[in-house]
Amino acid sequence: MRIATWNINSIRTRVDRVVAFLERENIDVLALQETKCKDEQFPLMPIEAAGYEVVAHGLNQWNGVAVVSRLPILNTQVGFPGQPGFPDPENLEARALGVTVEGSSGTPVTNWSLYVPNGREIDNPHYAYKLAWLDALANYSGERLRENPELQMTLMGDWNIAPLDTDVWDIDFFAGRTHVTQPERDAFAKFADEGFKEVTRDLVDNYTYWDYQQLRFPKNEGMRIDYIYASPALASRVQSAAIDRNERKGKGPSDHVPVIIEVD
């Protein structure tokens, strides 16, 4: 079973790239972020024609998440209990979607497509929102794992955090900025404290994002901010991981590239 995550930065602009990627990489489940459209605007037909089902969650032109699967879909969950909103706690954004599929071994696998809030600047309310959002997600997912230690679950997407200094092209450039602060790194590490394992770090080394500006990609000035956490039962089945750097090339790329894992 091959699982991937990709911040696509508008599905309407890049649906052809998505279909080509699914077929070229033989993907079973793909989590998308920043689809940037309402559900009724989502280009379903090209993806369905390739043999996949789509579950989309988009409220407006901002954010938006989706899960694409060619394995049977058993259950769908929009957002997670305790998810905070912005700017009001009640105003939930389209940043989390959980889709349970029938795994290749017959066991259900729940795949979360996550678009963690950016945080903007450290003194911006969006930064506190980011930390609260992550804390609520860690509490929710940790509780699910305590209920069922055999749970097969991924938490994957654009985490908007660089856990290590080496995950950014120049740590000095990020001094005083979001993505590299200790509270963000602690929030990321809490998922490991809850028992999840980030399964791509040990298997592949690359950035996953390069800004469109300042020739960041040709100069390889990137960031590693897209990750896949897996529950212990799923993590033990991971055979390999890849970062599809070539997807940053050519005409009209997203600024992020896909992260892929192979599960037995």
Add this chain to the structure above:
DNA sequence: ATGACAGTCTGGGACTGA
């Protein structure tokens, strides 16, 4: 070559991203 930012909106620049 991978090349100097890109997507969406009921727009005429503003907002968002990181």
